Amino acid sequence: MKKYKCIIFDCDGVLVDTEVISNQLLVDMANEYGANIDLDYAMKYFKGSHFGHCLNLIKTLVPKPVPESFEKDYRTELDRQFRESVEPIKGIKKVINQLDIPFCVASSGTIEKIRLNLGLVGLLKEFEGKIFSCYTIGKWKPEPDVFLLAAKTMGFKPEDCLVIEDSKLGVQGAKNGGFDVYGYTEHDYYKDLEGLATKTFGSMDELLEMI
Incomplete structure (x- = not known):
């Protein structure tokens, strides 16, 4: 792998x-x-x-x-x-705690909204200084710009990074930037991600095994 x-x-x-x-x-x-x-x-x-x-x-x-x-x-x-x-996605804290490589967040939300939500679920500390918003650059998914900005700022090329997304627009944006992208399917009611994402998974426990 x-x-x-x-x-x-x-x-x-x-x-x-x-x-x-x-x-x-x-x-x-x-x-x-x-x-x-x-x-x-x-x-x-x-x-x-x-x-x-x-x-x-x-x-x-x-x-x-x-x-x-x-x-x-x-x-x-x-x-x-x-x-x-608001609650954290089930199992995500375990994923974050066990990651041994750098990570960040790239979202279509405003910086204020991202920080609020991460703070409410106790994850802001883990992402401090590693938050990237489409609002900052005025480019929106499925354009890849926010992912490209995140990768560049973190010091990596797209092919070195894995994007985790739950929406069709997000998966398309990552793919448009040359990233591998795993689709989280808990709320993928229309099965938009199957066949579109590099791989799909239904729980965070699965994600840990996949990466």
Whole structure:
């Protein structure tokens, strides 16, 4: 098996169990304006996307204008819900504790959101100084830029790194950058990752064995 020199983790859905919380809130708020969507829709079309993409999609679904405060209201409520209920992905702390090679996080979330979530689940210390956000460079998955930035900053080439992702956009972005990418399938309800990722796995215990 190929020996990787660095692991690049996505954040939401890989390190912290936020996908259902964040997508359900988008559904609830969008439906207030007549979107008429459900969580299944959100997990298919919002998961792995940055907020701007989700908002633009919501605007095509609703019969009346979305207020300018929509994003601010969403982030305020999301922070509140995260502080109340966010948990680490089951088994991820064991993975982090047993890694003997460098690792970092590359996410479509803002730096503030990444730091908040990692802090809430007790992982911020492990990733301090190794946090990379699409917002910093203005490039979004499936573009590979955030992964390329992470690898370069960590001191490695793409072929030396393994990306861990849970979304189709994230897997495509990693592949577009020349990375191997393992797809975490716990919430892969539409089986988007099978046949797309280099390999797939359903639990963090499996990941430890694979790397």
